[in-house]
Amino acid sequence: MPDARKTADEFAEVWTVPGAVMTLANGEQRLRGGKCQGCGAEIFPKPKVCLSCWSEDIADDPLPTRGKLYAFTVVHVARKGWRTPYVIAYVDLENGVRVSAPLACDPKAVPAYDSAVRLKVGEIGRTDDGRPIMSHQFEQA
Numbered sequence: 544m545p546d547a548r549k550t551a552d553e554f555a556e557v558w559t560v561p562g563a564v565m566t567l568a569n570g571e572q573r574l575r576g577g578k579c580q581g582c583g584a585e586i587f588p589k590p591k592v593c594l595s596c597w598s599e600d601i602a603d604d605p606l607p608t609r610g611k612l613y614a615f616t617v618v619h620v621a622r623k624g625w626r627t628p629y630v631i632a633y634v635d636l637e638n639g640v641r642v643s644a645p646l647a648c649d650p651k652a653v654p655a656y657d658s659a660v661r662l663k664v665g666e667i668g669r670t671d672d673g674r675p676i677m678s679h680q681f682e683q684a
């Protein structure tokens with residue numbers, strides 16, 4: 544039972560990249576990329592300004608949920624509240640966008656390079672006051 548003396552903010556989730564995950568009308572969670580309306584570049588996370596042509600006309604671009612593991616490293620010292628050790632990876636999505644994200648796996652049994660992975664959204668730790676730290680992640684598909 545929640546403590547009635549706490550405010551809603553004290554129970555609120557904390558996101559590693561606020562706004563990085565969007566929920567589509569069908570309930571599916573996707574990464575919120577940005578597609579530049581000037582040059583067509585696709586970028587994650589969605590920027591305010593295109594990194595290629597400086598256009599400010601950037602549309603929401605729900606990114607593919609599947610990709611391949613490009614690179615990774617095991618992190619032993621992390622931000623406060625994050626569970627360690629954890630794996631941080633670069634994933635190449637099916638549309639070519641490269642995304643950095645935690646890889647949900649045993650750090651001693653990381654999938655091989657080029658393994659198929661899929662998006663997973665979930666908790667990666669807790670703040671000092673017990674709020675969940677949420678993040679986009681990937682897991683072996």
Ligand SMILES: [Zn+2]
Pocket residue numbers: 579580581582583584593594595596597598
């Ligand atoms: Zn552009």
